[in-house]
Amino acid sequence: MERRHFLQLLVSTAIVGHTLSLQAAQQAPAQAQSNAGGSKSPLPWRNWSGSQQSVPAMRVAPRSVTELQELLAAPNHRHLPVRPVGSGHSFSALVPTDGILVSMARLSGVLGHDDSRCQAKVAAGTLLGQLGQPLEAIDQALFNMPDIDQQSLAGLLATATHGTGSKLMCLSGYVSALTLVTANGERIECSQTQHPDLFQAARVGLGCLGIVTDVTLQNTRPYRLRKTTEWLPIEDILATADTLADQHRNFEFYYIPFSGMGFTSTHDLTDDPLSATPALDQNDGARDLQKARDYLAWSPRLRRLILGGYMRTLAREQKVAPSWQNYTSDRNVRFNEMEYHLPRENWQKAFREVVDLVENRFPEVFFPFEVRFVQADDAWLSPFYRRDSVSIAVHRFFEDDYQPLFAAVEPIFRRYGGRPHWGKLNTLTAAEFQALYPKWQAFCEVRKSLDPNGRFLNPYLAGLFSDNTSHG
Numbered sequence: 504m505e506r507r508h509f510l511q512l513l514v515s516t517a518i519v520g521h522t523l524s525l526q527a528a529q530q531a532p533a534q535a536q537s538n539a540g541g542s543k544s545p546l547p548w549r550n551w552s553g554s555q556q557s558v559p560a561m562r563v564a565p566r567s568v569t570e571l572q573e574l575l576a577a578p579n580h581r582h583l584p585v586r587p588v589g590s591g592h593s594f595s596a597l598v599p600t601d602g603i604l605v606s607m608a609r610l611s612g613v614l615g616h617d618d619s620r621c622q623a624k625v626a627a628g629t630l631l632g633q634l635g636q637p638l639e640a641i642d643q644a645l646f647n648m649p650d651i652d653q654q655s656l657a658g659l660l661a662t663a664t665h666g667t668g669s670k671l672m673c674l675s676g677y678v679s680a681l682t683l684v685t686a687n688g689e690r691i692e693c694s695q696t697q698h699p700d701l702f703q704a705a706r707v708g709l710g711c712l713g714i715v716t717d718v719t720l721q722n723t724r725p726y727r728l729r730k731t732t733e734w735l736p737i738e739d740i741l742a743t744a745d746t747l748a749d750q751h752r753n754f755e756f757y758y759i760p761f762s763g764m765g766f767t768s769t770h771d772l773t774d775d776p777l778s779a780t781p782a783l784d785q786n787d788g789a790r791d792l793q794k795a796r797d798y799l800a801w802s803p804r805l806r807r808l809i810l811g812g813y814m815r816t817l818a819r820e821q822k823v824a825p826s827w828q829n830y831t832s833d834r835n836v837r838f839n840e841m842e843y844h845l846p847r848e849n850w851q852k853a854f855r856e857v858v859d860l861v862e863n864r865f866p867e868v869f870f871p872f873e874v875r876f877v878q879a880d881d882a883w884l885s886p887f888y889r890r891d892s893v894s895i896a897v898h899r900f901f902e903d904d905y906q907p908l909f910a911a912v913e914p915i916f917r918r919y920g921g922r923p924h925w926g927k928l929n930t931l932t933a934a935e936f937q938a939l940y941p942k943w944q945a946f947c948e949v950r951k952s953l954d955p956n957g958r959f960l961n962p963y964l965a966g967l968f969s970d971n972t973s974h975g
Contacts, residue, residue: 576688589658635827843921
């Protein structure tokens with residue numbers, strides 16, 4: 504019997520006499536396509552989870568940087584606000600606009616490389632999942648990757664998207680240079696030596712400095728990883744997590760609410776031949792956890808007993824593969840997410856408080872909590888600015904109301920000095936962000952000098968930067 508069928512049998516046996524009808528997952532949000540000149544009539548936009556949406560006046564996908572420059576400089580467009588959009592995997596309100604929504608999807612691929620420096624110049628619209636093979640073909644690889652590969656390069660850098668590894672930075676930390684187009688259509692190249700302040704601001708720029716058109720990444724040579732996944736009691740994981748984070752190239756763990764169990768995931772360099780053991784599908788696993796919640800909500804104790812007992816039967820999984828094939832996985836079950844990055848010395852206290860709160864007040868939660876380790880960097884608005892951090896992410900199924908849970912959890916993260924992920928849900932104000940970021944004012948000054956009229960601001964960003972711009 505397959506293990507997930509075993510779990511279904513356990514749950515079914517426990518709820519004899521109960522009946523339930525479950526809804527199937529909703530269709531993925533429509534991805535509207537537009538001509539380079541923009542749609543003739545407004546087309547709605549929404550993000551992956553459906554938590555953010557808007558009806559822009561125009562949706563455009565320029566075929567070249569020149570076309571983008573002409574669009575921004577056109578007199579008949581100068582009155583419209585502009586927001587860049589990637590693949591819509593952010594949950595915060597960075598994208599929604601009633602102005603011009605600009606997709607860089609037509610500008611993708613590796614544009615050039617420097618073998619001696621192991622650097623590659625990549626178009627901003629390239630999806631992360633489109634980079635592995637082209638980089639390998641030029642004897643390069645990314646230092647690290649997050650666990651979803653559908654984000655656009657510009658979008659993930661704008662929000663300081665990260666993987667895990669106590670000695671590895673978020674992806675913005677590996678940017679060597681970038682090019683952006685400003686509100687008046689000017690093209691500017693920047694690096695540590697060329698417009699250095701703009702470079703430090705634009706590495707995590709929230710899309711409010713200009714539109715990034717290409718990025719030069721500092722890479723490494725291709726490498727092979729052994730990925731090992733192991734199910735353990737959560738207390739065993741917490742007792743060894745900091746040590747394991749320093750021992751392995753990559754380390755993270757997930758905790759399954761109301762189970763007392765979690766699983767660790769480690770990556771280590773290897774020359775072993777490519778191989779893989781049977782792995783539990785994460786999407787099937789999420790749906791099984793949802794069913795267990797729905798059937799067993801009346802008895803948290805029984806839910807913990809059944810889930811914990813089932814997870815103790817799960818075998819260790821291993822996979823040896825090129826780095827870009829081992830880091831990511833498909834995420835087909837949609838959710839909304841809050842993620843905060845905490846000083847490393849505080850994360851365990853915060854994590855325990857979050858678990859206690861959820862398991863005492865929110866029996867409807869079933870999505871795992873995710874914990875990752877990230878090295879400090881020096882990008883001005885990076886949540887990891889000059890601080891080694893541990894990221895804790897809490898999720899809610901996309902059909903469920905996430906607000907009560909996130910409102911209860913956020914004060915814990917904040918009390919322990921957390922900085923929110925820019926692409927994840929949070930309620931911080933401009934003053935609160937300023938208190939967390941030593942270079943906040945410097946960023947504001949660069950932003951205002953490039954875009955004094957606030958053309959790259961939407962209502963959310965205007966709320967953060969309105970004191971530093973003439974935008975109304």
